[in-house]
Amino acid sequence: MKVVKHEIPSIDGKGIMMGHKAYTDDFAERNSLIVKVLRSPHAFAKIKKINADHARKLPGVALVLTHHDVPRKPFTRAGQGYPEPSPHDKFVLDEYVRYVGDEVAAVAAVDEKTADEALKLIEVEYKVLEPVLDFEKALNHESVIHPEEDIHEMFPIGFKPKINQAAAYHMEVKNVEESLKTCEVVIEETFYTQAQAHAMMEPHTVNARLDVQNRLIIYSSTQTPFHVRRIISQALDVPMSRIRVIKPRVGGGFGGKQALHGEMLVSLVTLRTHKPAKLVYTRKEVFESSYTRHPMRIKVKIGADKTGKLRAIDCHILSDTGAYGEHALTVFMVAGSKVLPMYNKVDAVRFHGEVVYTNKTSAGAYRGYGAIQGNFAVESAIDMLAHKLNIDPIELRKMNMIAENETSPIFAIMGEGTEGTAMNMDTCKLDYCVERGKALIGWHEKYPRQDVGNHKIRSVGMAIAMQGSGIPYIDMGAATIKLNDDGFYNLTVGATDIGQGSDTILAQIAAEALMTTVDKVIVYSSDTDLTPFDTGAYASSTTYISGNAVYKAALKMIELLKKAAAKALKVDAETIQFDGKAFSSEASESTISLIDLSNRLYYNEDQEQLTATGSYFGTKSPPPFMAGFIEIEIDKETAEIEILNYVSVVDCGTPINPKLAQGQVEGGIVQGLGMAHFEEVKYSKKGQLISNDWLTYKIPTSLDIKKLTTEFAESYEESGPYGAKSVGEIGIDTPPAALGNAIFNALGVRMTELPMTPEKIFQKLQKK
Amino acid sequence: MIVKLTLNHQEKRFDVDASETLLETLRNHDVMSVKKGCDASSCGTCTVLVDGKPMLSCSLLTVRLQNKHIITVDGIHDEVEKISTYFGLEGADQCGFCNPGMALSIYALKQMLSNPSSEDIKTFLVGNLCRCSGYQAQFKAIKRYLGDPL
Numbered sequence: 001m002k003v004v005k006h007e008i009p010s011i012d013g014k015g016i017m018m019g020h021k022a023y024t025d026d027f028a029e030r031n032s033l034i035v036k037v038l039r040s041p042h043a044f045a046k047i048k049k050i051n052a053d054h055a056r057k058l059p060g061v062a063l064v065l066t067h068h069d070v071p072r073k074p075f076t077r078a079g080q081g082y083p084e085p086s087p088h089d090k091f092v093l094d095e096y097v098r099y100v101g102d103e104v105a106a107v108a109a110v111d112e113k114t115a116d117e118a119l120k121l122i123e124v125e126y127k128v129l130e131p132v133l134d135f136e137k138a139l140n141h142e143s144v145i146h147p148e149e150d151i152h153e154m155f156p157i158g159f160k161p162k163i164n165q166a167a168a169y170h171m172e173v174k175n176v177e178e179s180l181k182t183c184e185v186v187i188e189e190t191f192y193t194q195a196q197a198h199a200m201m202e203p204h205t206v207n208a209r210l211d212v213q214n215r216l217i218i219y220s221s222t223q224t225p226f227h228v229r230r231i232i233s234q235a236l237d238v239p240m241s242r243i244r245v246i247k248p249r250v251g252g253g254f255g256g257k258q259a260l261h262g263e264m265l266v267s268l269v270t271l272r273t274h275k276p277a278k279l280v281y282t283r284k285e286v287f288e289s290s291y292t293r294h295p296m297r298i299k300v301k302i303g304a305d306k307t308g309k310l311r312a313i314d315c316h317i318l319s320d321t322g323a324y325g326e327h328a329l330t331v332f333m334v335a336g337s338k339v340l341p342m343y344n345k346v347d348a349v350r351f352h353g354e355v356v357y358t359n360k361t362s363a364g365a366y367r368g369y370g371a372i373q374g375n376f377a378v379e380s381a382i383d384m385l386a387h388k389l390n391i392d393p394i395e396l397r398k399m400n401m402i403a404e405n406e407t408s409p410i411f412a413i414m415g416e417g418t419e420g421t422a423m424n425m426d427t428c429k430l431d432y433c434v435e436r437g438k439a440l441i442g443w444h445e446k447y448p449r450q451d452v453g454n455h456k457i458r459s460v461g462m463a464i465a466m467q468g469s470g471i472p473y474i475d476m477g478a479a480t481i482k483l484n485d486d487g488f489y490n491l492t493v494g495a496t497d498i499g500q501g502s503d504t505i506l507a508q509i510a511a512e513a514l515m516t517t518v519d520k521v522i523v524y525s526s527d528t529d530l531t532p533f534d535t536g537a538y539a540s541s542t543t544y545i546s547g548n549a550v551y552k553a554a555l556k557m558i559e560l561l562k563k564a565a566a567k568a569l570k571v572d573a574e575t576i577q578f579d580g581k582a583f584s585s586e587a588s589e590s591t592i593s594l595i596d597l598s599n600r601l602y603y604n605e606d607q608e609q610l611t612a613t614g615s616y617f618g619t620k621s622p623p624p625f626m627a628g629f630i631e632i633e634i635d636k637e638t639a640e641i642e643i644l645n646y647v648s649v650v651d652c653g654t655p656i657n658p659k660l661a662q663g664q665v666e667g668g669i670v671q672g673l674g675m676a677h678f679e680e681v682k683y684s685k686k687g688q689l690i691s692n693d694w695l696t697y698k699i700p701t702s703l704d705i706k707k708l709t710t711e712f713a714e715s716y717e718e719s720g721p722y723g724a725k726s727v728g729e730i731g732i733d734t735p736p737a738a739l740g741n742a743i744f745n746a747l748g749v750r751m752t753e754l755p756m757t758p759e760k761i762f763q764k765l766q767k768k
Numbered sequence: 769m770i771v772k773l774t775l776n777h778q779e780k781r782f783d784v785d786a787s788e789t790l791l792e793t794l795r796n797h798d799v800m801s802v803k804k805g806c807d808a809s810s811c812g813t814c815t816v817l818v819d820g821k822p823m824l825s826c827s828l829l830t831v832r833l834q835n836k837h838i839i840t841v842d843g844i845h846d847e848v849e850k851i852s853t854y855f856g857l858e859g860a861d862q863c864g865f866c867n868p869g870m871a872l873s874i875y876a877l878k879q880m881l882s883n884p885s886s887e888d889i890k891t892f893l894v895g896n897l898c899r900c901s902g903y904q905a906q907f908k909a910i911k912r913y914l915g916d917p918l
């Protein structure tokens with residue numbers, strides 16, 4: 001391969017660093033109305049009265065919107081296909097406010113100052129209601145968070161709002177209770193994972209204007225432009241054909257932009273005032289009023305025989321979706337479906353539980369999407385079992401983990417809120433990942449611990465993980481390749497580059513297939529008017545799904561080129577050879593270069609525009625796998641932890657661009673370490689968010705990272721483009737369990753609650 | 769209020785409100801390389817150089833910058849080009865939202881510290897948050913850039 005599996009610099013990194021306009025707010029109209037949102041000070045309340053007269057009269061105010069002024073149509077902000085597995089339980093504005101930060105009203109004014117002043121002039125009388133803040137008490141709580149009658153599920157997901165249940169699920173293979181009874185060893189533990197904030201650097205941002213055809217043109221910092229168009233159309237009753245959504249560069253998403261945040265209000269302002277409008281979330285709004293990761297309580301039981309052969313796994317999860325049910329069921333299911341198949345040799349397995357509403361910031365999609373939560377519980381429990389059996393945790397995993405050409409019944413049972421898709425592991429290099437990681441971290445010398453003096457202990461810990469490559473039969477990507485005069489191409493894709501480098505790797509796939517170089521493939525993504533459809537950047541789908549679409553489009557383009565060349569050379573198309581630069585035929589003395597052919601096509605003879613479109617949806621979702629190993633130094637007295645090294649060995653099939661793939665893994669590892677070690681969304685007793693800026697919500701800085709060691713297994717997934725699987729999420733999954741296992745190996749205390757801060761470790765040590 | 773300052777080597781006069789921050793002034797005048805990642809002087813995406821020192825433009829009032837020399841990435845294109853080449857080679861670019869601010873800090877680091885250790889580099893850059901990269905590829909790129917003669 002000449003382009004794929006080569007380290008090509010990202011195609012737009014230079015332009016961005018040099019300061020060219022790139023992100024949503026860079027494209028806002030200069031005279032945009034500034035949209036600001038009045039947000040609820042209460043965790044749960046009903047608006048008794050709202051009076052916006054004074055605000056409306058303030059000079060410079062163009063529009064004020066309250067729940068009396070907007071269409072009342074339930075929808076979901078979750079951009080995840082259609083019909084969505086998320087309940088339609090959200091209104092543009094509602095008479096109820098369900099968390100501190102929920103939308104009460106919006107104003108549009110000529111400048112920020114006026115907008116702020118207008119917000120203060122809106123008089124709201126609330127009936128404050130008893131909030132539900134403890135998710136373990138949410139089910140059947142006397143406060144019903146969604147009492148309204150007009151909300152609904154799109155298909156059965158266990159939606160029972162009257163008992164604060166957004167979704168529920170149950171599945172069982174064989175009889176787990178019976179199987180557990182026959183086990184010689186059983187581990188039983190309850191784990192808690194916290195809410196984590198996405199904290200992408202670019203805040204949620206949207207701006208809108210009308211064009212000369214009076215259409216609504218929206219720039220949005222989104223992972224899912226096509227879902228944005230559809231959801232705006234549905235919620236605001238505007239024909240989809242009247243809306244164009246443009247996604248410029250996105251400054252990070254991680255799932256947080258797999259939803260609509262300011263789009264509805266800004267669209268309404270522009271539609272009503274006919275003026276351009278914009279909204280950039282403040283950092284406080286990003287923390288308070290967008291999304292977090294779903295906190296979960298995970299009860300795990302794992303049973304095995306004396307030799308360490310796993311017999312049964314039982315998993316009950318209670319998940320907290322906050323005020324609205326976005327991604328409620330699907331994140332919950334992924335906590336099982338992308339964790340449990342790793343131990344495919346068990347006799348019986350059960351996965352069940354509920355997703356509940358609380359009066360907190362809504363939870364939504366977040367890199368890992370449940371898998372990181374489930375992984376923490378199961379991979380911690382596996383180490384507990386190893387300890388009880390006195391077996392090396394790596395050996396225990398090797399006895400039980402999934403291998404190439406094997407399968408798990410779970411793939412067929414659990415899908416995206418519905419049934420899943422049976423599949424074999426055509427590529428699974430977990431065994432290699434584990435062995436290689438073991439060598440790289442120096443397990444043999446370092447496991448379980450070394451006392452290095454000065455009351456410091458060094459230890460190692462590990463975990464394995466899997467993710468997916470898109471959602472089979474649902475996620476769809478398409479790509480169009482257009483030949484230009486002078487023999488270069490445009491590649492337009494609906495796939496959404498949010499910083500993961502998809503524009504670059506899709507150009508690489510096209511260039512490889514077209515036997516050319518990346519500079520000859522000009523990528524544009526994504527614009528609902530101009531680019532073909534793509535469900536968006538989520539579920540680790542872009543490399544595999546959109547990449548396959550690009551590959552198919554390129555093959556079609558080659559066929560078109562050969563036909564055109566055959567006409568020019570006056571031979572049969574079957575005889576044409578193409579090497580990326582020129583066409584020849586055994587039936588002809590003459591050859592024609594791609595440049596000459598394309599100039600001929602557009603200026604001289606047989607004029608014709610050559611355009612090829614490829615689209616792809618998966619019939620399976622080949623999981624990337626990895627083994628993660630951590631080495632830490634921990635102070636026995638203070639429980640302060642220093643992370644010395646994190647080794648990742650990843651099977652993502654062919655890494656299309658090894659450096660960018662490494663960046664995906666390492667970025668995921670560091671986010672995962674943040675979650676494992678210190679990141680935590682915190683609320684006051686009244687449900688106010690305490691962690692609402694970067695001083696109160698700490699994310700890893702340059703100082704937190706000592707060493708990351710990242711390698712890829714040789715692996716070639718036949719169904720992927722040039723052997724690739726996806727790699728966007730897998731990096732985030734292992735750090736919590738690996739760190740928890742390392743802490744146990746160092747100090748003998750089992751951490752069951754994230755984040756594992758020195759304070760919590762210290763408390764456990766006291767109790768030991 | 770009228771403020772006279774030098775922006776990227778050119779004299780400018782800005783008519784600003786007393787409460788306007790430099791970040792607002794710059795973006796209002798189409799200098800889009802300075803980014804707004806927060807409102808609390810805590811992310812580094814709005815970094816500019818004021819008389820050569822990296823500062824957060826979201827925490828500076830434009831009226832206070834009379835006669836100061838402000839540099840954004842637009843004013844040191846050649847150096848930023850070099851930095852970005854190494855970022856590209858190391859795969860350090862992801863969403864890029866932190867990159868212009870980071871580039872200015874890196875440039876200032878090279879001017880201000882000679883032979884910095886890894887810890888020095890990390891400490892110098894601690895105010896430039898990046899949520900995407902995990903920092904490691906960025907350090908590698910920075911070290912290569914620092915190895916180049918000034």
Ligand code: FES
Nearest residue numbers: 810811812814826
């Ligand atoms: S915008 Fe975040 S520090 Fe200035």
Ligand code: FES
Nearest residue numbers: 863864866898900
């Ligand atoms: S590259 Fe996205 S924040 Fe640094």
